[in-house]
Amino acid sequence: MAKEMQKGSLYIDQDVETSYQNGDVNKNFDDDGTWITASAHIITAVIGSGVLSLAWAIAQLGWVAGPAVLMAFSLITYFTSSLLADCYRSPDPVTGKRNYTYMDAVRANLGGRKVQLCGLAQYGNLIGVTVGYTITASISMVAVKRSNCFHKHGHEAKCNISNNPFMILFACIQIILSQIPNFHKLSWLSILAAVMSFAYSSIGLGLSIAKIAGGVHTKTTLTGTTVGVDVTASEKDTVKSSPPENKSMKRATAVGVSTTTLFYVLCGCLGYLAFGNDAPGNFLTGFGFYEPFWLIDLANICIAVHLVGAYQVFCQPLYGFVEKKCHKRWPESKFITSEHGIKIPFYGMYDVNLFRLVWRTLYVMLTAVVAMIFPFFNDFVGLIGAASFWPLTVYFPVEMYIARAKIQKCSSTWIWLKILCWACLLVSLVALAGSIQGLAKSLQKYKPFQTPE
Numbered sequence: 454m455a456k457e458m459q460k461g462s463l464y465i466d467q468d469v470e471t472s473y474q475n476g477d478v479n480k481n482f483d484d485d486g487t488w489i490t491a492s493a494h495i496i497t498a499v500i501g502s503g504v505l506s507l508a509w510a511i512a513q514l515g516w517v518a519g520p521a522v523l524m525a526f527s528l529i530t531y532f533t534s535s536l537l538a539d540c541y542r543s544p545d546p547v548t549g550k551r552n553y554t555y556m557d558a559v560r561a562n563l564g565g566r567k568v569q570l571c572g573l574a575q576y577g578n579l580i581g582v583t584v585g586y587t588i589t590a591s592i593s594m595v596a597v598k599r600s601n602c603f604h605k606h607g608h609e610a611k612c613n614i615s616n617n618p619f620m621i622l623f624a625c626i627q628i629i630l631s632q633i634p635n636f637h638k639l640s641w642l643s644i645l646a647a648v649m650s651f652a653y654s655s656i657g658l659g660l661s662i663a664k665i666a667g668g669v670h671t672k673t674t675l676t677g678t679t680v681g682v683d684v685t686a687s688e689k690d691t692v693k694s695s696p697p698e699n700k701s702m703k704r705a706t707a708v709g710v711s712t713t714t715l716f717y718v719l720c721g722c723l724g725y726l727a728f729g730n731d732a733p734g735n736f737l738t739g740f741g742f743y744e745p746f747w748l749i750d751l752a753n754i755c756i757a758v759h760l761v762g763a764y765q766v767f768c769q770p771l772y773g774f775v776e777k778k779c780h781k782r783w784p785e786s787k788f789i790t791s792e793h794g795i796k797i798p799f800y801g802m803y804d805v806n807l808f809r810l811v812w813r814t815l816y817v818m819l820t821a822v823v824a825m826i827f828p829f830f831n832d833f834v835g836l837i838g839a840a841s842f843w844p845l846t847v848y849f850p851v852e853m854y855i856a857r858a859k860i861q862k863c864s865s866t867w868i869w870l871k872i873l874c875w876a877c878l879l880v881s882l883v884a885l886a887g888s889i890q891g892l893a894k895s896l897q898k899y900k901p902f903q904t905p906e
């Protein structure tokens with residue numbers, strides 16, 4: 454869950470930022486309806502494909518620690534997100550100047566090298582997410598073919614299919630979509646993503662309930678998987694995410710986090726109850742279910758469609774950042790600044806920028822290559838979460854709050870905030886070590902032309 458919550462950070466397209474600065478924004482941005490829209494965006498972003506691995510996560514921790522860890526990090530995320538909401542305006546949280554991006558907030562409250570560190574963490578997270586989406590989308594597309602193969606030839610059939618052709622197909626789709634200059638109006642895409650994410654999550658939840666209702670008997674324990682039985686000791690010991698605007702944001706955070714936490718706990722606990730300690734890393738693509746095969750196919754198609762759009766949502770800010778920097782650095786370069794009009798049938802005139810065409814194509818190709826090298830869903834999800842959770846969700850919100858509130862060093866509040874910060878850093882480092890270990894082991898077992906485990 455920690456990893457998924459990174460998606461709620463303030464990633465705003467440069468064109469959107471400009472429209473805000475010019476005042477060309479719907480008046481509803483400041484009224485009471487804002488929290489509803491913001492809640493929808495949080496829920497859409499957070500209930501992603503990572504929810505399908507929660508049964509596996511609960512299996513590692515057991516009935517006691519699993520739900521407890523989910524609840525603890527939900528509370529931490531809500532607390533630090535509330536601190537971050539107060540940073541939307543500076544220096545006053547109600548009347549101060551708006552900070553349209555996370556980096557703007559860090560610049561206004563902390564300044565110095567921390568702004569660059571924030572950018573590194575934020576854009577690094579965006580890159581990791583797009584690689585992760587390439588992996589997940591290809592696994593889901595492969596799962597459709599494997600599901601049909603199992604249905605036709607039996608559950609014991611060797612339906613091994615390479616992910617690489619589907620990663621190439623996904624990359625080709627993204628190269629085309631990436632040529633859209635910007636996603637200035639994303640409401641339709643957000644609605645599509647919301648429908649798709651709720652659809653496949655609900656299918657997975659429903660199948661778990663059906664399996665439990667069918668009288669399945671699985672091994673579950675208070676402490677999770679057993680060393681020497683389910684996993685080795687090293688695998689067990691490492692963990693593989695009109696009122697003032699800040700009040701609206703806090704309200705949206707409360708609604709978004711509570712809704713997704715409920716959904717996560719249900720998916721994780723019911724999935725663990727259905728599969729026990731043998732829960733697969735992803736119970737839709739890992740074939741925790743084989744039948745009804747058409748419903749499994751539908752769920753995986755929903756995942757793929759969701760990720761086609763979600764990839765663009767997360768790479769567009771990166772595109773905008775790089776292109777803005779290059780425009781400033783080489784304003785006289787025609788390769789970077791010139792637009793060439795091309796007439797496209799049934800569309801009209803489309804402005805082609807050669808730099809945009811080359812740079813965005815190369816970026817998509819790079820993420821596809823990295824995904825082919827590391828096509829391991831669970832370990833890569835854990836790696837992204839471990840690397841981005843602490844700086845973006847904990848460290849910067851806490852440090853900005855300390856600076857804004859002028860909390861005295863070594864005071865009780867300062868001490869407790871620092872304890873929270875260091876404790877979360879320790880958890881992130883342990884998770885990072887576990888993910889790196891998992892990636893290394895997966896690479897040793899990996900066969901390029903077969904479906905990764």
